[in-house]
Amino acid sequence: MGGRRLIAMMAAVAAAAVPLHLRAQSDPWAAVRRPSPGTSQPIGSAAAGCLAGAAMLPPQGIGYQVLRLERNRFYGHPSTIAFVRRLAAAAAKRHLGVLLIGDMAQPRGGPMPSGHGSHQTGLDVDIWLELPKAPLSAAELARPQSISMVKGRRVDRTVWGSPQARLLELAARSPGVDRIFVNPAIKAELCHSAGKDRAWLAKLRPWWGHDEHFHVRMACPADDPACVPQRPVPEGDGCGWELYSWLVKPTLPIPADRPNHRHPVLPAACKAVLDGRAVAASR
Ligand SMILES: [Zn+2]
Numbered sequence: 623m624g625g626r627r628l629i630a631m632m633a634a635v636a637a638a639a640v641p642l643h644l645r646a647q648s649d650p651w652a653a654v655r656r657p658s659p660g661t662s663q664p665i666g667s668a669a670a671g672c673l674a675g676a677a678m679l680p681p682q683g684i685g686y687q688v689l690r691l692e693r694n695r696f697y698g699h700p701s702t703i704a705f706v707r708r709l710a711a712a713a714a715k716r717h718l719g720v721l722l723i724g725d726m727a728q729p730r731g732g733p734m735p736s737g738h739g740s741h742q743t744g745l746d747v748d749i750w751l752e753l754p755k756a757p758l759s760a761a762e763l764a765r766p767q768s769i770s771m772v773k774g775r776r777v778d779r780t781v782w783g784s785p786q787a788r789l790l791e792l793a794a795r796s797p798g799v800d801r802i803f804v805n806p807a808i809k810a811e812l813c814h815s816a817g818k819d820r821a822w823l824a825k826l827r828p829w830w831g832h833d834e835h836f837h838v839r840m841a842c843p844a845d846d847p848a849c850v851p852q853r854p855v856p857e858g859d860g861c862g863w864e865l866y867s868w869l870v871k872p873t874l875p876i877p878a879d880r881p882n883h884r885h886p887v888l889p890a891a892c893k894a895v896l897d898g899r900a901v902a903a904s905r
Pocket residue numbers: 738741746747748836837
């Protein structure tokens with residue numbers, strides 16, 4: 623993680639050197655209500671990018687419901703939409719409970735005025751760990767109460783159970799998933815409960831917060847050179863020293879919806895996306 627954090631720091635320093643008027647403001651991205659036309663194409667990186675030709679996740683489908691529809695953050699690349707639908711159907715088949723889908727991306731991706739630094743290219747989706755047995759009402763979906771699955775450095779067994787563990791394994795084994803961010807205590811629990819077949823654990827990356835939801839990041843589409851991928855996840859199950867280093871770190875609470883003061887420098891093509899023009903397909 624040290625290397626990646628150093629890179630993130632260097633990127634932040636580089637961004638700070640760019641005059642403010644050239645940096646992206648999140649408000650215009652939050653204000654657009656519809657995707658841009660043309661082929662669906664993630665442009666840039668998760669924390670500095672946008673999404674041309676977004677697809678929309680319907681508010682509900684087999685095995686899932688979308689939370690807080692008024693936020694208008696249920697757009698994504700078709701691979702992300704397909705992943706959510708597949709995972710929800712698989713969970714329904716196994717009677718794991720209803721998947722509650724949190725933020726994905728804005729209609730044209732880009733920076734958000736509150737909350738996430740990432741979720742900008744339509745490849746990220748937050749899914750709650752709470753798995754209700756019956757669908758929520760419209761009022762509950764609009765103002766959901768999240769439940770933390772973590773107490774101290776361990777999962778809280780009064781709320782965590784095998785449905786959560788099975789869902790995360792299903793998600794990690796899904797094709798096209800690049801990585802999944804979970805609280806270190808959740809990764810530790812899965813490291814403990816997994817059997818001999820452990821390769822899928824590599825995709826689960828410890829991070830602060832992520833104790834009431836997990837964050838799935840899809841891989842860049844293979845034929846999209848404008849999409850900037852993250853470095854591949856390290857080899858191995860990640861249950862050794864790296865996880866330990868997280869478990870001994872002081873926890874950094876992540877306030878859910880603080881205003882976003884990051885102003886990333888977006889790729890030039892994002893200007894066309896924001897203006898609602900079609901972007902030439904890069905393939
Ligand atoms: Zn997220």
